[in-house]
Amino acid sequence: MKRTLSTTVLTTGALIAALGVPAAHAAEPEPRIDLRVLVVSDGGPATDAIAAELQTAGTPYTEIDLNRSDRPVIDAGYLADTVDGRPRAKFQAVVLPNDNPFPAGSAEMAALAAYEQEYAVPQVDAYTYARPEAGLQYPVNGGYSGSVDGVRAEVTDAGRSGPFGYLDGPVPFEDNAPDVGESYAFLSSPAEGADFTPYVQAPIPGSGRQGSLVGEYRHDGRRELVVTFVYNRHQQQFRLLARGIVAWMTGGVHLGASRNYFAVHVDDVLAGDDRWNSTLNCTPGDVDCTDPDATPDPIRMTPADVDHAVGWQQERGLTLDLAYNAAGSVDHREDHAGADPLADRLVQRRDAFRWINHTYTHAFLGCEQDTSVVPWRCATNADGSTRWVGRDDIADEIAHNRAWGRSAGLPMDDDELVTGEHSGLKVLPQQPADNPNLALALADTGVTWLASDNSREPGRRQVGPATTVPRYPMNVFYNAGRAAEQVDEYNWIYTSRAQGGSGICEDNPATTTCLPAPLDPETGYTEHIVPLERQIALGHVLANDPKPHFIHQSNLAEERIAYPVLDGVLDGYEALFAADTPLVNLRMKAIGGELGRRAAWRTAVDGGEVTAYRIGDTVTVDGPTGVDIPATMPDGTTRSGTAFGQTYAGLRSGWTAPATGPLTLTLPASTAPAAPGGTDGSAPATAPAPDARVPAGVAEHVPPTGS
Numbered sequence: 001m002k003r004t005l006s007t008t009v010l011t012t013g014a015l016i017a018a019l020g021v022p023a024a025h026a027a028e029p030e031p032r033i034d035l036r037v038l039v040v041s042d043g044g045p046a047t048d049a050i051a052a053e054l055q056t057a058g059t060p061y062t063e064i065d066l067n068r069s070d071r072p073v074i075d076a077g078y079l080a081d082t083v084d085g086r087p088r089a090k091f092q093a094v095v096l097p098n099d100n101p102f103p104a105g106s107a108e109m110a111a112l113a114a115y116e117q118e119y120a121v122p123q124v125d126a127y128t129y130a131r132p133e134a135g136l137q138y139p140v141n142g143g144y145s146g147s148v149d150g151v152r153a154e155v156t157d158a159g160r161s162g163p164f165g166y167l168d169g170p171v172p173f174e175d176n177a178p179d180v181g182e183s184y185a186f187l188s189s190p191a192e193g194a195d196f197t198p199y200v201q202a203p204i205p206g207s208g209r210q211g212s213l214v215g216e217y218r219h220d221g222r223r224e225l226v227v228t229f230v231y232n233r234h235q236q237q238f239r240l241l242a243r244g245i246v247a248w249m250t251g252g253v254h255l256g257a258s259r260n261y262f263a264v265h266v267d268d269v270l271a272g273d274d275r276w277n278s279t280l281n282c283t284p285g286d287v288d289c290t291d292p293d294a295t296p297d298p299i300r301m302t303p304a305d306v307d308h309a310v311g312w313q314q315e316r317g318l319t320l321d322l323a324y325n326a327a328g329s330v331d332h333r334e335d336h337a338g339a340d341p342l343a344d345r346l347v348q349r350r351d352a353f354r355w356i357n358h359t360y361t362h363a364f365l366g367c368e369q370d371t372s373v374v375p376w377r378c379a380t381n382a383d384g385s386t387r388w389v390g391r392d393d394i395a396d397e398i399a400h401n402r403a404w405g406r407s408a409g410l411p412m413d414d415d416e417l418v419t420g421e422h423s424g425l426k427v428l429p430q431q432p433a434d435n436p437n438l439a440l441a442l443a444d445t446g447v448t449w450l451a452s453d454n455s456r457e458p459g460r461r462q463v464g465p466a467t468t469v470p471r472y473p474m475n476v477f478y479n480a481g482r483a484a485e486q487v488d489e490y491n492w493i494y495t496s497r498a499q500g501g502s503g504i505c506e507d508n509p510a511t512t513t514c515l516p517a518p519l520d521p522e523t524g525y526t527e528h529i530v531p532l533e534r535q536i537a538l539g540h541v542l543a544n545d546p547k548p549h550f551i552h553q554s555n556l557a558e559e560r561i562a563y564p565v566l567d568g569v570l571d572g573y574e575a576l577f578a579a580d581t582p583l584v585n586l587r588m589k590a591i592g593g594e595l596g597r598r599a600a601w602r603t604a605v606d607g608g609e610v611t612a613y614r615i616g617d618t619v620t621v622d623g624p625t626g627v628d629i630p631a632t633m634p635d636g637t638t639r640s641g642t643a644f645g646q647t648y649a650g651l652r653s654g655w656t657a658p659a660t661g662p663l664t665l666t667l668p669a670s671t672a673p674a675a676p677g678g679t680d681g682s683a684p685a686t687a688p689a690p691d692a693r694v695p696a697g698v699a700e701h702v703p704p705t706g707s
Helices: 012-019 045-057 107-119 236-250 303-316 327-335 341-348 391-407 436-445 483-494 524-542 562-576 588-606
Strands: 032-034 037-041 061-065 080-083 086-089 093-096 123-125 144-147 152-155 170-172 184-187 195-203 210-219 222-227 264-269 321-324 354-357 412-417 449-453 466-473 549-552 611-615 618-622 629-634 646-648 651-656 663-666
Touching (some): 037 045, 045 061, 045 093, 045 236, 080 107, 086 107, 093 107, 093 236, 107 222, 170 236, 184 195, 222 236, 236 524, 303 341, 303 562, 327 391, 354 391, 391 412, 391 436, 412 436, 412 588, 449 588, 483 524
Parallel strands (some): 037 061, 037 093, 123 222, 264 321, 321 354, 354 412, 412 449, 449 466
Antiparallel strands (some): 144 184, 152 195, 195 210, 210 222, 611 618
């Protein structure tokens, strides 16, 4: 016997009446389906995560907050109307906090159910209790409810042949802290007689059977994607599944596009990076290391390190971007009778890398630094005004380095620049404003893409003619060539004074990477630092985030401590994703262009300047002149008879500039919406409130400065 909670029974006629459409449609034209998602939020992490995924990809959506008294009422008129005599569905998909967040007998839920039936619009239950109304048995009937921290879920055959085909199979759940519950789930089997297809499942403890975590429930002429685990936008398990959730709800037809990006900049190439001194707990050569016994001990790559980097790139299929300081080679030759084997080998292997101008001497290009105090401060003029590095000095640093690169035949773009320590840009607390001469010098030298530090300024902005490209600092320190040095400095920064550390964490309670005890010098790097840095970087990769990461040439020298982190990211990625979803490795200006197109598109969408809809097998998109359109479509989609976009993750996607008038795409016949099953006519009831504990995310941390 079918078990139900209290439900409102609607006949087919009542469902049609609730939507406000006539019972007969034979003479009506095919409906127009607007390419926009309706997100109904209860303020919980699951709906917020899906909204964030849509936002990042550039997929238009409308969010209704159920907690607001002034929110619009969801009724037939809100969901659908008529345009030019043609029925219009205003939303192509609906996202709800659970399978029914409304009170029993809700007219709003009835309107949504009727709308979904009428227009074959799918519904995502962002996080719901396993119960027959969601197509699943109650967990007490041989299922499970509780923590799934550290569980290895799997994509089923149906999931791989459906919306999650870009995954190789495993969906590992994070377990970052054994004493903190991070993921709660309901694992259950399909209810008796339910048309339910699991897409992602995990073992039910003690049973030898699998329980659904994500699955499709077809009933009452409707389709629901039923998700029975809680998540937030940063957790790896959600990041892995987010693409498939959007593909399912849109049938692979939506505005916006996403990729998995990974780029790594290596700063200070040709120069030497000063080494951390574990006795003095500072870096001799740094302006803030003033001990009289502080003798610099620079770390510099060798020709063997270059050969290793080239071989590693060839093996891993990733190209590094080398940000170089030519004075490092010039000075080395002066001190070694004209010899510099490192520069010779780099020039010999120059075509294996991408190259970026990092200024000639790596000079600080902001205010003139007064190093008579610790920490340093900006020097001032007699009238108290800030003394700035001059326009000509900045331009000379850029131009001189560029000239050396040209003479060496380096494959570089003159419009890209990384200043030493991202200097010239504001740096708190000492320099709260940009050097006003920086923008002038950038104009003098034709620089249009300028690197910035994402830990200081995560947003892009204009600096004269240049647009900043924020870069993620990896917590592999610039002043460490050996694992023991990295661990010693890490302990100094992240432990308390009582444990022999600096106390920085004690003085900054917001810092979340503080250590409860110092790391073991022998194992701390491989067992703590490498896994944490891998997790953070892979999180960026999975978040459709093209921003580059940066390390330093010292990390490719001596013990080559960067490679375990980079290999961890690449190995982790390869274990998760199918071959049709490769990492995208862009140079800096291409990353800047991607970020710029996204910003322009988001402005157009937020400003109501984009109209997009589907009628049958035709998609029409109209946007403002000069704004490229991102779209994702099924394989076989064409534009004027030519294949649309590029193949990625089983779909075709990309940016398109409309030639004249709206962008028109033709979908393959196979994309027609499938007719949902089920005929019992009942509307879903209110689910018991699930345990909506917000899992703990991994906070990012800021490594010591130096670039």
